[in-house]
Amino acid sequence: MTRIDDTFARLRAEGKKAFVAYVMGGDPDAATSLQVMQGLPGAGVDVIELGMPFTDPMADGPTIQAAGQRALEKGMTMDKTLAMVRAFRAGDQKTPIVLMGYYNPIYSRGVDRFLVEATEAGVDGLIVVDLPPEEDAELCIPAQKAGLNFIRLATPTTDAKRLPKVLQNTSGFVYYVSVTGITGAAAAVATEVAPEVARIKRSTDLPVIVGFGITTPEAAKGIASVADGCVVGSAIVKRIGEGQTPAEVLAFVATLAAGAHSA
Numbered sequence: 218m219t220r221i222d223d224t225f226a227r228l229r230a231e232g233k234k235a236f237v238a239y240v241m242g243g244d245p246d247a248a249t250s251l252q253v254m255q256g257l258p259g260a261g262v263d264v265i266e267l268g269m270p271f272t273d274p275m276a277d278g279p280t281i282q283a284a285g286q287r288a289l290e291k292g293m294t295m296d297k298t299l300a301m302v303r304a305f306r307a308g309d310q311k312t313p314i315v316l317m318g319y320y321n322p323i324y325s326r327g328v329d330r331f332l333v334e335a336t337e338a339g340v341d342g343l344i345v346v347d348l349p350p351e352e353d354a355e356l357c358i359p360a361q362k363a364g365l366n367f368i369r370l371a372t373p374t375t376d377a378k379r380l381p382k383v384l385q386n387t388s389g390f391v392y393y394v395s396v397t398g399i400t401g402a403a404a405a406v407a408t409e410v411a412p413e414v415a416r417i418k419r420s421t422d423l424p425v426i427v428g429f430g431i432t433t434p435e436a437a438k439g440i441a442s443v444a445d446g447c448v449v450g451s452a453i454v455k456r457i458g459e460g461q462t463p464a465e466v467l468a469f470v471a472t473l474a475a476g477a478h479s480a
Contacts (some may be wrong), residue, residue, distance in 0.1 A: 219364065219365070221389040224313050225445070234477050235426060235441075236264075237263060237428070238450070239317065239449065239454070240450075241284035241287075242269060242293060242298040243298065244458070245288075247292075254301065256464075260474055261470070263312075264312070265313065266344065268281065268288075270284075270285040270286075271285060271322055273321070274318075276346045278451060283458055298316070303338045303339065306339035315389075318346070324355075336364060343356070343360055344370070350386065361388060366388040367387065368388070371383050373395075373396070380417065387423065391423050393414060393426065395409075396430045407442065431447050432452040437477040439480075449470075453473075
């Protein structure tokens with residue numbers, strides 16, 4: 218059982234939906250980013266997705282691309298991202314952390330080295346958006362053996378033929394991308410998401426968490442009501458990019474979490 222598994226088991230026992238928040242590691246700088254990250258559990262966040270900045274983030278919309286660029290310009294590296302996790306773990310041993318990003322920085326570091334360092338830092342899971350199931354031997358299976366959950370994305374275009382392949386080695390939860398396209402591009406609609414979530418749940422016992430296109434507490438409640446929880450990224454990152462203080466960002470996060478938890 219990982220922290221992710223424990224968290225979803227606890228939420229299920231409490232009859233609550235999960236609220237997952239994404240922030241980019243090192244945005245707008247390492248110190249501010251850590252301050253926001255450390256405040257997320259107190260704002261009601263159940264699982265933290267921590268972005269690994271990368272120079273060619275092809276699945277990300279302008280908001281998260283800009284966040285990654287800001288982080289890289291301030292000198293954010295994989296070493297510093299893992300150091301953020303260690304610093305967070307010094308004060309919080311309970312909240313799950315999922316590293317989210319692309320394979321290139323992991324490959325460059327070396328998979329074996331990365332998995333050892335990530336596990337020792339206190340990472341619980343990985344979302345690597347550009348590694349399809351056909352490449353599971355590259356990272357997914359070694360990560361599972363190292364005790365990390367490997368979380369896969371399903372999308373509106375993941376048809377009945379493709380879904381079993383996507384679910385094959387997935388663990389922790391399934392991340393359902395509610396809209397086609399890049400992050401932050403369109404609004405998620407609960408009535409459209411509900412049948413897709415139900416379709417996925419017929420094929421897996423894993424929690425299904427919905428992300429992309431959720432920007433308000435009302436939307437968080439609506440989406441969480443038809444899934445096991447929701448993820449918000451761009452709406453949070455946008456406020457960081459606008460220069461809001463950590464306290465202001467966390468106050469906004471708290472409204473989203475309250476929305477999801479009231480579903």
